[in-house]
Amino acid sequence: MIPEIEELYQEVILDHSRRPRNFGELPDAAVLVHGDNPACGDEIHLAVKFNGGGGLEDIKFTGRGCAISQASASLMTMKLKGKSRAEVMDMLQAFHELVTNDTSEAPQSLGDLRVMKGVRNFPQRVKCAMLPWRAVEQAFEQGAGEATVSTEPA
Amino acid sequence: MSAANRTLRRADCLLRIKWRTVVHRADYGVHKVIGSTVDWNALREDFPILREQAHGHPLIYFDSAATSQKPRPVIEALRNFYEHQNANVHRGLHTLSSRATEAYEKARKRVAEYIGAASADEIVFTRGTTESINLVAQAWAGKFIREGDVILLTEMEHHSNLVPWQLLAERTGARLRFVPVLDDGTLDLAQLPKLLTPEVRLFAFTHISNSLGTINPVAELCEKAHAVGALTLVDAAQSVGHLTINVREVGCDFMAFSGHKMCGPTGIGALYARKEILDLMPPWHGGGEMIVSVALERSTFKKAPHRFEAGTPNIAGAIGLAAAIDYLDGIGRAAIFEHDSQLARYAFDRLNELPRMRVFGPAGERGALVGFVMDAAHPHDLTTFADQYGLALRGGHHCNQPLMRRFGVSGTTRASFYFYNRIEEIDRMIEILHKAARFFS
Numbered sequence: 001m002i003p004e005i006e007e008l009y010q011e012v013i014l015d016h017s018r019r020p021r022n023f024g025e026l027p028d029a030a031v032l033v034h035g036d037n038p039a040c041g042d043e044i045h046l047a048v049k050f051n052g053g054g055g056l057e058d059i060k061f062t063g064r065g066c067a068i069s070q071a072s073a074s075l076m077t078m079k080l081k082g083k084s085r086a087e088v089m090d091m092l093q094a095f096h097e098l099v100t101n102d103t104s105e106a107p108q109s110l111g112d113l114r115v116m117k118g119v120r121n122f123p124q125r126v127k128c129a130m131l132p133w134r135a136v137e138q139a140f141e142q143g144a145g146e147a148t149v150s151t152e153p154a
Numbered sequence: 155m156s157a158a159n160r161t162l163r164r165a166d167c168l169l170r171i172k173w174r175t176v177v178h179r180a181d182y183g184v185h186k187v188i189g190s191t192v193d194w195n196a197l198r199e200d201f202p203i204l205r206e207q208a209h210g211h212p213l214i215y216f217d218s219a220a221t222s223q224k225p226r227p228v229i230e231a232l233r234n235f236y237e238h239q240n241a242n243v244h245r246g247l248h249t250l251s252s253r254a255t256e257a258y259e260k261a262r263k264r265v266a267e268y269i270g271a272a273s274a275d276e277i278v279f280t281r282g283t284t285e286s287i288n289l290v291a292q293a294w295a296g297k298f299i300r301e302g303d304v305i306l307l308t309e310m311e312h313h314s315n316l317v318p319w320q321l322l323a324e325r326t327g328a329r330l331r332f333v334p335v336l337d338d339g340t341l342d343l344a345q346l347p348k349l350l351t352p353e354v355r356l357f358a359f360t361h362i363s364n365s366l367g368t369i370n371p372v373a374e375l376c377e378k379a380h381a382v383g384a385l386t387l388v389d390a391a392q393s394v395g396h397l398t399i400n401v402r403e404v405g406c407d408f409m410a411f412s413g414h415k416m417c418g419p420t421g422i423g424a425l426y427a428r429k430e431i432l433d434l435m436p437p438w439h440g441g442g443e444m445i446v447s448v449a450l451e452r453s454t455f456k457k458a459p460h461r462f463e464a465g466t467p468n469i470a471g472a473i474g475l476a477a478a479i480d481y482l483d484g485i486g487r488a489a490i491f492e493h494d495s496q497l498a499r500y501a502f503d504r505l506n507e508l509p510r511m512r513v514f515g516p517a518g519e520r521g522a523l524v525g526f527v528m529d530a531a532h533p534h535d536l537t538t539f540a541d542q543y544g545l546a547l548r549g550g551h552h553c554n555q556p557l558m559r560r561f562g563v564s565g566t567t568r569a570s571f572y573f574y575n576r577i578e579e580i581d582r583m584i585e586i587l588h589k590a591a592r593f594f595s
Contacts, residue, residue, distance in 0.1 A: 009539075009594075038555075041550070041555065041564030064564060066533075066535050067532060125538060128534065
């Protein structure tokens with residue numbers, strides 16, 4: 001097997017794409033963000049519930065997409081549950097660095113998310129990995145109700 | 155093959171077959187065509203890019219429906235123009251300007267011959283299919299379409315034959331109607347009598363679907379449209395480089411196509427329009443080249459086709475397109491169609507061997523492409539995977555979002571072929587897809 005493929009599609013990623021965690025509806029969600037990647041038709045519907053401190057009490061998603069976007073969403077929701085707004089934004093920044101910057105060391109704080117490092121070798125796939133993160137960013141900005149976010153801003 | 159299919163084949167795919175016994179042309183060199191037998195392997199030598207490697211593997215280029223590769227005679231024509239003829243057209247009185255003008259207008263004539271137009275005056279050079287359709291949607295439709303008029307399209311149209319009409323509908327209050335697509339990827343022609351009513355002013359449809367490979371019966375569709383007084387526009391982007399199409403035999407009023415999908419350069423294409431229609435159309439872009447005289451308050455315009463070519467045109471592109479046409483005619487489009495559709499049918503059959511595979515479009519005769527979805531892998535994962543083996547596939551919605559929705563998918567993977575592809579490359583694709591199926595399952 002080709003090393004770049006093995007690095008991009010690590011077993012953990014394939015596992016999360018086949019059996020995504022936190023996949024489903026969140027009936028009492030505060031914000032529902034519909035994210036889409038018009039270039040490929042992929043979509044994610046991210047539902048979040050905030051706790052008293054404005055952090056993430058619960059987070060779930062539905063939708064369909066490639067292995068990278070599905071695994072990214074699954075890993076992200078596991079990582080972000082219980083995190084404060086500031087922590088989420090820091091992590092978004094660190095994750096973006098991870099999948100775009102060739103030289104950056106993967107920070108320990110990212111934990112399992114570091115398996116997404118292989119995406120940096122495939123610039124066309126960065127949007128797939130970032131889609132769920134753009135959705136969660138939008139959820140914080142929105143605060144309540146429904147919103148949409150796209151990899152190709154209109 | 156059913157009688158209906160035979161008719162379709164005769165009327166639309168193999169119009170005006172002439173197996174050309176092509177003699178060696180001094181400027182083409184290598185390919186050897188003896189009677190109807192083409193040395194397809196030798197033709198590959200004309201395409202320098204096919205010697206490229208991708209990720210350490212020999213390139214397998216299966217994305218010709220997006221853009222074809224360019225043979226040496228086309229590359230040489232561009233070079234020759236810039237080295238020996240480059241000047242602006244139609245206004246200089248010096249030697250180079252006459253050379254450039256002559257070459258540019260000769261290219262127009264060559265395009266006209268290639269599609270069987272009555273004269274070069276029926277050919278407007280554009281940037282490509284998209285611009286050609288927009289020209290019709292603005293210059294023709296802007297003048298002739300009123301609120302309540304209907305533009306009939308099909309569900310399989312490329313966004314370029316959809317969005318310009320949506321914009322027109324917004325501007326004018328015209329309505330859009332769509333011929334549905336059946337599960338086998340063909341048009342539901344049984345619906346035509348209901349859809350083709352006297353309110354229909356234009357029926358615009360693709361010749362070959364860029365996602366499904368379906369070959370539409372263009373001559374029949376034109377005839378039916380004309381019977382209710384509608385004009386017709388054929389989107390020939392996927393067909394004009396692959397098969398013989400004669401606009402007068404098809405009977406269309408407009409035909410749009412791109413140079414870059416038929417071995418020509420990017421940024422050049424053409425709109426064919428019947429002269430009596432073109433003459434009635436007002437200009438759409440204003441500027442130099444398209445005027446007779448200009449005063450501060452108003453201007454008068456040249457006759458068609460120059461009225462529609464404001465500004466310095468893509469001169470080198472037009473000359474490159476003419477070289478591409480010479481090249482394709484040197485091989486013979488009937489032979490190209492036979493070769494490419496055989497590849498596509500072979501790919502269709504072999505793809506169906508794969509587990510949990512859905513292959514789109516008709517099982518029989520088809521254009522030079524095949525779209526598919528594998529349960530095991532999303533189109534984007536599949537194309538990323540294949541690319542690592544040097545195989546260039548295309549994954550996504552292919553500018554066919556409504557059609558994708560019609561089939562309940564967000565996208566497909568597409569393999570599209572041209573005469574420089576070989577059957578062994580399809581075998582290799584199948585091997586790689588088997589690997590992918592194992593990897594992602």
